[in-house]
Amino acid sequence: MTQQGVRWTADQVLALAPDAASRKAGCKLGAAGPWSEAGSSDEGTVWGLCKGSGSKPYQTVVDIADAAGPAYKCSCPSRKFPCKHALGLLLLWAADDAAVPPGQAPEWAEEWAAGRRRRAEKKAGEVSGAPSGSADPEAARRRAERRAERVTSGAVELEQRLADLLRGGLATAEQSGYGLWEETAARMVDAQAQGLAGRVRELGAIPSTGAGWPVRLLEECALLHLLGQGWLRRGRLPDGLAATVRSRMGLPASADGPPLRDRWLVLAQYDTTDPRLTTRRIWLHGADSHRTVLLLSYGAAGRAPEPALPVGLALEAEVSAYPGSGQPRVALGEQFAPPAPAAIRPPGMTTSQAAARYGDALRDDPWLESVPVTLDRVVPAPDGDSWQLADADEDAALPLTPAARSRPGLWRLVALSGGAPVRVFGEYGHQGFTPLTAWPEGPGDAVALC
Numbered sequence: 500m501t502q503q504g505v506r507w508t509a510d511q512v513l514a515l516a517p518d519a520a521s522r523k524a525g526c527k528l529g530a531a532g533p534w535s536e537a538g539s540s541d542e543g544t545v546w547g548l549c550k551g552s553g554s555k556p557y558q559t560v561v562d563i564a565d566a567a568g569p570a571y572k573c574s575c576p577s578r579k580f581p582c583k584h585a586l587g588l589l590l591l592w593a594a595d596d597a598a599v600p601p602g603q604a605p606e607w608a609e610e611w612a613a614g615r616r617r618r619a620e621k622k623a624g625e626v627s628g629a630p631s632g633s634a635d636p637e638a639a640r641r642r643a644e645r646r647a648e649r650v651t652s653g654a655v656e657l658e659q660r661l662a663d664l665l666r667g668g669l670a671t672a673e674q675s676g677y678g679l680w681e682e683t684a685a686r687m688v689d690a691q692a693q694g695l696a697g698r699v700r701e702l703g704a705i706p707s708t709g710a711g712w713p714v715r716l717l718e719e720c721a722l723l724h725l726l727g728q729g730w731l732r733r734g735r736l737p738d739g740l741a742a743t744v745r746s747r748m749g750l751p752a753s754a755d756g757p758p759l760r761d762r763w764l765v766l767a768q769y770d771t772t773d774p775r776l777t778t779r780r781i782w783l784h785g786a787d788s789h790r791t792v793l794l795l796s797y798g799a800a801g802r803a804p805e806p807a808l809p810v811g812l813a814l815e816a817e818v819s820a821y822p823g824s825g826q827p828r829v830a831l832g833e834q835f836a837p838p839a840p841a842a843i844r845p846p847g848m849t850t851s852q853a854a855a856r857y858g859d860a861l862r863d864d865p866w867l868e869s870v871p872v873t874l875d876r877v878v879p880a881p882d883g884d885s886w887q888l889a890d891a892d893e894d895a896a897l898p899l900t901p902a903a904r905s906r907p908g909l910w911r912l913v914a915l916s917g918g919a920p921v922r923v924f925g926e927y928g929h930q931g932f933t934p935l936t937a938w939p940e941g942p943g944d945a946v947a948l949c
Contacts, residue, residue, distance in 0.1 A: 507563075507840060511809035512589040514947050515569065521586060528587025531598045537591065538602035543837060545592050546608035549584045558610040559584045562615055562791050564837045569807060572611050580803050592791050595760070633809060647692050649947030652746060653690025654727040657683070657691050657699070658811065661724055669713045673706040694749030698723050698866075703839060722866055743864050746823050754830035756820030761785035763792075763816060764843045765808045767869075767935035768926045769949040779804040782871055782924070783818070783829075784845040791845070791871045792818055792829040806831070810936050810947040813841035824863035827871065844938055844945075847875020847922050850890045850897045857927055869928030876920035876940070888932055892921040900931040907946030912937050 509529075510597050516522035520568055528534075528549060534557065537547030545562020548556035561581070561675040562570040571585040581589075587798040592599040594667060604612065664672060672679075680703025687696035702723065705716045729736065729744040736744065746752060757889070763783040769776050781794040798804035809813070817832035848856070853872040860870045874897070886904050903925075915921055925934040925948075935949045 507589070507593045507863050508811065508944055509590055509593055510809050510944065510947055511595050511840070512586060514761060514809040515581055515807050516586055517581070517587070517770075517803050519582075523580055523581055523728070524583035525581075525586025525642065526592060528583055529590030529594065531591060531595065533809050534588070534591060534598070536605065536703070537599045538604065540601065540604050542612065543767065544604050544608060544612045545588060546590050547591070547599070549587065552850075553871065557584050558607055559588050560604075561585055562612060567613075570615060570706070591618075594629055596667060602721060602894035620934050621675045631764065634669050636785050646750070647691045650692045650730065650750070653687050653692040654693060654748075656686060657695055658724065658727050658731075660728075661720055664720070664908065669716055672716060676705045681701070692748055694747050695723070697725070697749070698726070713872070725865060737824075739822075739863065746826065747864075747866050752822050754819040754821045754828075756822075756829070758817040759788060759790070759829075760817045760835075761788045761900050762813050762841070762843070763791075763818070764813045765838070766791070766845065766873075767810060767947070767949060768808055769935065770803065777804055777943075779807075781806070781808050784843075784873075786813070786843050786862055789846070790822070791827060793827040793871070794818075794831055795828055806924070808838055811840055811945045812838035812845060814838040821931060823919060825860055825867075842921055844922065845873045847873045849893060850874060850877065850895045851893065851934075853927050857929075867928070869926035869930075869933070871924070872927050872932075873922060873924045874932075876919065877923055878920055879909070879916055888934070890924065897927060898931040900928075900933045903931070903933045906949070908934060911946060912948055 513522050513525070515527060515724035533550045534547045535550070537545075539545045544560060544562055546558075546560040549559055550556050558572075558574045559582075560572045569581070569589070573582050573584045575582055575584055577583065586840040588599075606795065619926065679697055682694040683922070684699040684703075687693070687699060688756045698719070702716065702719050705712055707717075724745055730748055731741075733741045733744055742752070761946040763785055767898065768779065768781045771780075777798045779794075779796045779798070781796075782791060784791050784793065794806070794808075796804035806842065809823040814834060815836045819832055820826065821828045821830070824926050827880060853874060856872060857867075857870050860867055874888060874890075876891040877897075878891055880887055880889045880896070882898065886909060888898040899909070912921070912934055920940050922938045922940070923934045924936045925932055927933075935947070936945050938944075
């Protein structure tokens with residue numbers, strides 16, 4: 500990616516946009532008209548001046564060679580990252596070699612890029628010189644024991660509340676309203692069992708949500724009971740399952756698996772937000788290991804997490820797995836080259852194989868919402884009021900999740916297919932399949948659907 504001939508596609512640039520409004524505004528700035536003195540360097544810096552409403556143009560610079568994803572600086576007042584000017588500059592760079600020619604960075608752009616390099620070198624030195632382990636292992640052990648005691652008291656209290664609910668009948672959940680669940684969730688937060696608190700809040704959203712809600716509520720109560728019992732009996736569980744229970748309860752863990760080096764293809768990237776936190780999920784596929792792994796990162800509300808890795812790029816790097824049976828989450832370790840466009844595609848499977856894979860995964864993690872799968876030769880097709888991905892080679896199909904049916908990505912998938920089979924990566928679970936990325940059957944770039 501630091502080589503001048505290697506450019507991103509427009510879809511890869513637009514995947515960086517923090518929201519639809521930024522994507523639309525960035526597209527308007529992706530032409531040469533508002534730009535002047537644009538250029539790029541072999542070190543991976545892209546810069547330009549964008550005419551705005553004021554007398555002075557905005558100074559925009561992007562570091563595309565950062566192995567953790569691009570970094571941005573713009574003199575505009577926007578609080579979005581990247582802003583529309585950074586998106587427009589990258590779109591111009593991706594589409595037109597002549598509009599963003601190689602050259603010497605101006606002083607303002609070079610100063611910013613040099614500062615980033617100095618900070619990266621300093622951070623690398625601090626990491627390499629840091630002592631391993633806690634400064635006081637005994638104090639850390641005592642803190643962990645105290646938290647475990649609080650979590651245990653929370654699990655015992657939750658078991659009693661579930662027993663009271665079932666004893667009184669599920670109809671009482673509808674009469675009590677959401678306040679009962681929020682109060683229970685707050686008690687779990689006090690007990691430092693954030694995993695239990697999150698699942699309790701999900702329970703509170705089920706009553707009065709259409710036909711069959713008592714059945715769904717009972718199913719979720721059973722899973723919550725299973726998690727509580729797993730924690731209370733964690734000493735009797737196999738190590739992998741015990742680690743999964745700790746993770747589901749919300750206890751922190753470190754990536755302690757052996758480093759795995761591979762060329763990792765970025766399959767999908769998407770953010771979910773709540774009033775306090777933005778969570779970014781990046782799915783990667785190893786070209787040699789054939790493993791599909793997940794990077795999780797978090798940002799305070801209103802700020803995009805890092806890294807940012809657009810779909811279709813690949814990076815040579817090491818990853819280390821988090822503990823837990825069948826857990827896909829990894830931590831990104833040493834990176835040996837910046838992300839660059841790649842023509843790699845993950846191997847696909849049939850819809851029947853995808854369903855079997857989810858069933859197998861539930862043995863290791865009964866609370867698993869979905870698994871990552873790549874479907875080969877499927878066709879999006881309407882199914883009454885819903886949609887499904889029909890297997891082109893066998894009489895089987897997977898329904899799309901309600902969330903997937905309401906997103907614009909569905910129509911991009913339908914347009915890409917045009918009635919022909921496509922390869923689709925996404926998440927499959929008990930609610931159905933959520934498509935995240937697709938490829939045409941013949942040659943063609945990945946299309947992000949999220």
